[in-house]
Amino acid sequence: MTTKALVVIDIQNDFCPGGALGVADGDAIIPLVNQLIADHDHVILTQDWHPAGHSSFASSHPGKAAYEMIEMPYGPQTLWPDHCVQGSHGGEFHPALVWDKAEMIVRKGYRPGIDSYSAFFENDRTTPTGLAGYLRERGLNDLVLVGIATDFCVAYSALDAVREGFSVTVRLDACRAIDLNGSLATMTEKMREAGVTLV
Numbered sequence: 001m002t003t004k005a006l007v008v009i010d011i012q013n014d015f016c017p018g019g020a021l022g023v024a025d026g027d028a029i030i031p032l033v034n035q036l037i038a039d040h041d042h043v044i045l046t047q048d049w050h051p052a053g054h055s056s057f058a059s060s061h062p063g064k065a066a067y068e069m070i071e072m073p074y075g076p077q078t079l080w081p082d083h084c085v086q087g088s089h090g091g092e093f094h095p096a097l098v099w100d101k102a103e104m105i106v107r108k109g110y111r112p113g114i115d116s117y118s119a120f121f122e123n124d125r126t127t128p129t130g131l132a133g134y135l136r137e138r139g140l141n142d143l144v145l146v147g148i149a150t151d152f153c154v155a156y157s158a159l160d161a162v163r164e165g166f167s168v169t170v171r172l173d174a175c176r177a178i179d180l181n182g183s184l185a186t187m188t189e190k191m192r193e194a195g196v197t198l199v
């Protein structure tokens with residue numbers, strides 16, 4: 001029985017060119033991701049899924065602009081343009097992504113007061129999404145991570161997955177980054193130090 005699962009992170013319209021938080025070339029990874037989906041027996045997707053007026057939106061903080069930092073009760077938080085609002089077109093998976101065979105879709109960031117980059121824990125690093133328990137119950141111990149953004153949701157997911165005892169590979173060729181103030185280099189180094197296999 002295979003213990004391997006592909007975790008496809010946040011390949012949603014708002015993270016692709018033309019989207020509210022469009023990552024340069026975000027859609028360029030989709031053909032490769034589709035190939036990886038076809039090649040894996042078990043596929044899990046994550047979907048950034050915020051209520052309107054979410055606390056990670058700059059628009060919810062008068063006088064603040066997108067990409068500024070604020071202090072939240074759980075620590076520092078980058079502010080973002082409104083994105084991936086529940087039920088919006090921007091929150092849908094990119095139409096070129098072939099995800100029919102996905103066995104599980106993990107939504108995250110739906111609590112108004114906490115952002116969630118990681119597929120495993122919200123940004124307070126203690127509120128679980130339930131994904132670790134799901135994977136353990138199914139014996140899926142070896143994870144391959146792809147998607148957007150390398151330096152936020154992919155990296156936070158990879159670091160939490162290692163912390164939870166999973167073996168983790170990030171396919172950098174199937175990821176794209178936001179790269180805010182050097183975040184790509186910082187988070188790549190953190191993943192390497194944590195024991196994530198970077199391919």
Ligand code: VGL
Nearest residue numbers: 010048080148149152153
């Ligand atoms: C993400 C910023 C805000 C991501 C999600 O998917 O990397 N980044 N929400």
Ligand code: ZN
Nearest residue numbers: 048083084109
């Ligand atoms: Zn978000």
